[in-house]
Amino acid sequence: MTADHNKIAEDNLLRLSSTLEGLTSESTNARSERLDEMSAQEIAQLMNDEDKAVALAVECVLEPIGLAIEAAKDSLKAGGRIIYVGAGTSGRLGVLDASEIPPTFSAPPELFHAIIAGGAPAIFQAQEGIEDDTERGVFDIEQASVCENDLVIGLAASGRTPYVMAALKFANEKGATTVGISCNANSPIEEIVDISIAPLVGPEILAGSTRLKSGTAQKMVLNMISTGAMVRSGKCYGNRMVELNVTNEKLRARALNLVRELTSASKTESLEALKTANWDVKVAILICETGADAQQSIAMLKSVGGHLRAALTKASNIGNGE
Structure with missing residues (x-):
């Protein structure tokens, strides 16, 4: 690598460092500054107290969640799919939610499709570096044959993951409806999606570990979107799973x-x-x-x-x- 390339890489790193410093999801939680001195019981109590705020944060974004539910129902009615795109924890949450739809609602497995940066190996072993690969984000959406009838949901706690951003931009070009789920206010993802959902859960007890409150919030939102879309599509009667897949x-x-x-x-x-x-x-x-x-x-x-x-x-x- 030349000196010029080194200088460019260093400048980019400094800019990214400044960006991360401004993210709530990366900031330090004052209530957990003594975390390494706490007993097991104190850690459990603190985490439980912090998690109580997650549902309240999700409550503040129920309006865009409702819009996403209706958009998902409309996509399914038009013969489209719900496609989740994410990296790391966010990607794994998409895989988890999508995999639960077929047994719960007797739905075809392709109806909810999860794309995770790094593919299947990334489900079980972290491959965090892949989240910067914008070309792969475009490629994975292209391989999924995304079209105008699909709803593409990008998951990025930071609201700026390059892989997810590239995937969403390409999905927009293909005419798909796009949704962004993040846990930071005024993030770049809000500017490129049709529907932005940003539950602001605040700093994690372990600074930057977005598998905690941010992950919980993302899972809650996905549960609402997928369940709501299935209910609106006639997959239940009252509150009963009348389209369960009878396999045992x-x-x-x-x-x-x-x-x-x-x-x-x-x-x-x-x-x-x-x-x-x-x-x-x-x-x-x-x-x-x-x-x-x-x-x-x-x-x-x-x-x-x-x-x-x-x-x-x-x-x-x-x-x-x-």
Whole structure:
């Protein structure tokens, strides 16, 4: 490396150092300045006290979270996907949330797609250096074939991670709707996304360790977006998971209890309906409540976009001659 290149690298490092000094997520928490002197009980108490502030910080950004839920629902309705992009802890949180959608809602695994800087190895072993690779951020979005029907959610506690920023900018170029989740106010990510969500949780008890409060806040926000989008897409009835993926005995028993609890059928009748419905809970409920057969029940659901409540209402209106 030449002297000129060394000087440029040093200047960039000094600029980054100054940038980090201004971030709340990198600052020192006055309440934990004695952290290395604390007992185990004191550490647990302090962390619990600090975590109490996370839900309050998320409460302050419920409006943009609601917008993100609706945008996610609209993307899914248009045949698009929800794509998470992150590096380090943020990337792993995206992988965690996306991986829970198929078993919870019987959704295809590609519906929620997580991209983490460094790929699969980075899930289990930190590869933090990759977060500076802007070219890889663009490449990974391009490989995912992002289009205008997709919703791309960039996760970056700092609000400035180069990999995530590059990925979001490229997603914008492809016409996708973009969301940025960070834990710093007025961060660069806010300027490039359609929806910015920034729960301000304050300094970590271990300065700069954003896997703590910042990570908890990001997970809470992702839970809200993914669950809200699935609920708005007709994946539940009331507060019940009526599209659960029945893959084992425990889940078959849960499906049986759901049909029995949500209909006037007996347990034996509920079991017969489930077998007729090939263990599709929504179809079984319609069979029990309307007397329709499996194919008629499937058609009713399809006609109302899969929403069980709407299908039951439609069947009731038909039965009443409306």
